[in-house]
Amino acid sequence: MKIAILGAGGFVGSHMVEHLIARGEHDVVGVDVTDEKLEGISGRNFKFLEGDISGETPLMDKVIRESDLVVDLVAYANPSLYVSSPLEVFELNFIQNLRVAKICMQHRKKLIQYSSAEVYGKLEEGKHYTEDESDSVFGPTHKQRWIYAAGKALLERVIYAHGAAGDLEYVIIRPFNFIGSRIDYLVSPGTMGGPRVFAHFMSALLSGGPIHLVEGGRYHRAFLHIEEATTAFQTILDHPEQSRNQIFNIGNPNNNTTIRDMAYLMVDLYEEITGEPAKSEIRDITGEDFYGPGYEDSDRLPPDISKLRLLGWTPKHNLRKTLRDTMEYYINNAAEVEVLRRFLPDQTKRYGGFVDPRPRQAS
Ligand code: UDP
Numbered sequence: 001m002k003i004a005i006l007g008a009g010g011f012v013g014s015h016m017v018e019h020l021i022a023r024g025e026h027d028v029v030g031v032d033v034t035d036e037k038l039e040g041i042s043g044r045n046f047k048f049l050e051g052d053i054s055g056e057t058p059l060m061d062k063v064i065r066e067s068d069l070v071v072d073l074v075a076y077a078n079p080s081l082y083v084s085s086p087l088e089v090f091e092l093n094f095i096q097n098l099r100v101a102k103i104c105m106q107h108r109k110k111l112i113q114y115s116s117a118e119v120y121g122k123l124e125e126g127k128h129y130t131e132d133e134s135d136s137v138f139g140p141t142h143k144q145r146w147i148y149a150a151g152k153a154l155l156e157r158v159i160y161a162h163g164a165a166g167d168l169e170y171v172i173i174r175p176f177n178f179i180g181s182r183i184d185y186l187v188s189p190g191t192m193g194g195p196r197v198f199a200h201f202m203s204a205l206l207s208g209g210p211i212h213l214v215e216g217g218r219y220h221r222a223f224l225h226i227e228e229a230t231t232a233f234q235t236i237l238d239h240p241e242q243s244r245n246q247i248f249n250i251g252n253p254n255n256n257t258t259i260r261d262m263a264y265l266m267v268d269l270y271e272e273i274t275g276e277p278a279k280s281e282i283r284d285i286t287g288e289d290f291y292g293p294g295y296e297d298s299d300r301l302p303p304d305i306s307k308l309r310l311l312g313w314t315p316k317h318n319l320r321k322t323l324r325d326t327m328e329y330y331i332n333n334a335a336e337v338e339v340l341r342r343f344l345p346d347q348t349k350r351y352g353g354f355v356d357p358r359p360r361q362a363s
Contacts, residue, residue, distance in 0.1 A: 001068045002026065002029070002066065002067045002068045003027070003067060003070075004028075004029045004031065004064060004071065005028060005071045006031050006032075006070065006071065006073060006100060007032055007072065007075070007114075008031060008035075008038065009033070009036065009037050009038055009048075010032065010037065010074075011037065011178070011182050011184070011226070012073050012114070012226070014037040015227070016073075016233060021041065024045055026045065027047075028045060029063055029066075029067065030046065030048045031050075031059075032051075032074075033051070035048050049063065051063075053096050054092060060099075060103055061103055061107075064107055064109055065107045065109075067109060069111075069112065070100065070110070070111050072097055072100050072111060072112070072113050072114060074092065074097065074100075075092065075093045075116075076089045079295070080292075080295075082147055082148040082295075083293070084193065084292065089147055089148050090147055090151045094151040094154060097155055101155075101162070101168065101170075104170075105162060110169045110170065111159070111168060112170070112171045112173065112236070113155070113156075115173060115174050116149065116152045117174050117177070117251065118149035119149055119152050119174060120137075120174075120301070121136045121137040122137050122299065123135065123301060124137075125299075127301065129300075131249055131304070131307055136153055138150055138153075139296045143295070143296040144294035146296070159172060160245075169244060170245055171247075171248065172246075172248070173233075173236070173247075173250055174247065174249045174250065174303070175224075175229065175251070176224060176249060176251025176300070176302075177222060177251065178226050178229040179322060180227065180329075181325070181326060182329070183195075183198055183226075183326065184196055185199065186203040187200060189209030190209055190210070193290065193291050197221075197259060201263055202266070202327060205267070205270045205280055205327075206330070206331070210282070211263050211266075211280045211282045212283055212284075212285045213259060213282060213283065213285065214286070214290050215284075215286065215297055217259035217260030217262070217263055217284075218259070218260065219259055219297050219299050219300070220258055220302075222251055222253055222254075222256040223252065223255045223257070223322050224250065225315070225321070225322040226326075228317060232248075232315075233250075235312060235313040236248065236308075236311070239311045242311055249303035249305055249308070250305070250308065251315075252315040252322075253304070254302075254319075255317075256302045257319055263282055265320065269324050269327055272324075273324070274331060
């Protein structure tokens with residue numbers, strides 16, 4: 001089969017490509033605006049095309065027409081962007097992803113669309129994140145964080161409607177806090193907003209700067225090892241009939257933690273891995289001070305993964321191993337550590353506020 005992976009150069013995409021190259025069963029074409037996270041990843045069954053799903057209709061049209069399956073991973077998926085750049089988030093995560101779905105329909109190609117755990121919003125304690133039963137509860141319109149969730153939820157609904165009308169064969173995936181090597185670029189000490197929580201804590205530990213706990217770190221997340229996110233994807237590929245026009249949560253309900261406990265666990269692991277005492281102080285901060293106005297935090301309940309378990313997939317890596325593997329990658333990767341000494345503010349716009357550890361030649 002020919003698989004097109006849109007967003008192949010990102011965290012999830014680069015791991016997916018690595019996995020598919022190693023299995024060698026399919027021809028894979030990866031499209032992205034950058035292939036930096038694909039450095040060192042190559043194979044005879046893999047081709048990378050530099051391109052932007054937002055711009056080039058002829059390129060997207062050709063890539064999709066020549067594929068049997070399209071996997072769409074393209075999205076801005078960092079909460080600080082939802083409040084700082086809500087319109088860009090909506091444009092890419094809804095308008096442009098919908099355009100991909102429409103090209104798939106035109107050429108009658110199957111689509112695997114990565115959505116988000118955020119589509120559940122903020123359900124109360126005692127409810128479950130179950131694909132075909134749960135409600136979605138979003139905050140008020142002026143809390144701009146929810147533009148991401150609302151955009152993803154609307155995209156799912158449009159895809160679902162086309163599926164129901166017989167125009168599109170699809171699978172929708174709702175990822176729950178995947179974590180692993182290459183997740184995000186590190187940030188300079190004291191940066192507010194920017195990438196996801198792991199990169200903040202890791203940067204703080206490497207630089208000796210403070211670890212900030214937003215709202216005391218009281219909210220929960222359940223982290224899934226990226227290797228197991230990839231095997232979940234493979235399970236879906238292996239079950240085309242059972243997964244046709246279905247929605248799947250992918251996550252590890254056993255790795256549920258508060259962000260505060262995660263911070264203390266990362267401090268322990270840092271000391272265990274490096275043999276040095278961690279110098280970072282752990283400080284509380286409000287969501288508004290960290291992300292700016294319009295941010296609203298929320299507890300994320302652990303996912304119900306029974307649908308995927310029925311297809312034979314079960315995650316096994318506990319939180320300690322999941323964090324340890326990810327931290328070892330950053331601790332052992334000198335280029336990534338180096339960034340703390342070379343903060344390049346002019347690069348931050350392109351990367352949505354992140355520091356790029358390897359400056360690009362042109363942008
Ligand atoms: N968070 C934190 N300190 C940081 C960065 C994030 O306490 O330096 C919190 C954030 O407020 C949220 C959780 O960590 O409660 C997870 O945030 P993340 O950015 O990883 O993404 P999310 O899971 O919300 O999509």
